[in-house]
Amino acid sequence: MNLLNKPIHILGAGGIGAAVGWALARAGYAVVLVDSHPNKIIEGKKNGVTIVGIGTQAVPFMAFDEWIAPNEGFILLCTKTYNNPEIFARLPEDAFLVPIQNGFDAALERRHHACEGIASFVSECLRGRAETRITRPGTLHIGARRSVTAWEWDEIASLAKALAKTKLFPVELVKDIQPYKATKLMYNAAISPLAAVAGLDNGALLTDLLAKKLFFGMLYENYAILKHAHIKLARIGPFHPDTVSYILRMTALSKLMAIFFQPSLRGTYCSMAPDISVDYCRTEIEAYNGYLIQLAGNFPCPLNRAVLALFERIVSENLKPHRKYLQYLVDSLPEGVLLDSSRR
Secondary structure, three states, X not given: OOHHHOOEEEEOOOHHHHHXXXXXXXXXXXXXXXXXOHHHHHHHHHHOEEEOOOEEEOXXXXXXXXXXXXXXXXXXXXXOHHHHHHHHOOOOOOOEEEEOOOOOOHHHHHOOOOEEEEEOOEEEEOOOOOEEEEEEOOOEEEEEOOOXXXXXXXXXXXXXXHHHOOXXXXXXXXXXXXXXXXXXXXXXXXXXXXXHHHOOOHHHHHOOHHHXXXXXXXXXXXXXXXXXXXXXXXXXXXXXXXXXXXXXXXXXXXXXXXXXXXXXXOOOOOOOOHHHOOOOOOOOXXXXXXXXXXXXXXXXXXXXXXXXXXXXXXXXXXXXXXXXXXXXXXXXOOOOOOXXXXXX
């Protein structure tokens, strides 16, 4: 029995959820978008989902408070990781769950779901709007997160094929999703905290001298943690993480890399930024840098520890983003942590 003949419920109509829902609905699948923001639900029910510059697609919307997990079909998890507990409380253990999240949540990792997705494209959905904008092209990787049965693999392949139909974004079916998730963590745990805390455009991480120094330092530290933990990494984008690490150690090459990549980061969306710009101030920092710190154990990770401590202060004091926090980070580091690339 093909699950794609059954309902596909997407939990979270943010940038990724809205884009995936749009694509599946355009391809003719029975999609339901589930969200908790009243204005987004009202607008979605009235107008459907809009991909800026591409078009609008009718997609049924439902409030999360009214949602009941279907007995069959896919459930795509496209929420922030801090929303997972309330979702898991209503999610059957045998649900065919497909998370498309970038952070690591221990409770999610303990579930026995077969499949996961990792998006390297960036999609920005404004709060309360059923409208999203693809700010950076990229691939959606779909694959197994554990050993799977032949039936499970057929379903994973069917989902990848369905998502690829409308060509909104490239879709790559992979046997093992974990190396792609680890690589995305390496990048996101450097980009998101720095851009969010400083209130900077992602592209400024490669033009603002202080931001660039911290960004390159975090990329290198994140890579070192993952390699120390013997985590496999995959290529997302033009370079494998091993190549990125080599470039970061070479001053001239790292300068060229900054020039090369700055246009691709400029104007893209930092998903963590809105979380520290609202009154309740919840972030996914534990699912990014907190996870890396746990993974590191006794391995040195001063930049990640400094970022986590800064975010804890920002959340507890409900502070607003400002570039001065980059200097706070530098001042809180042990002497010699931020070395020039040529001295690494």
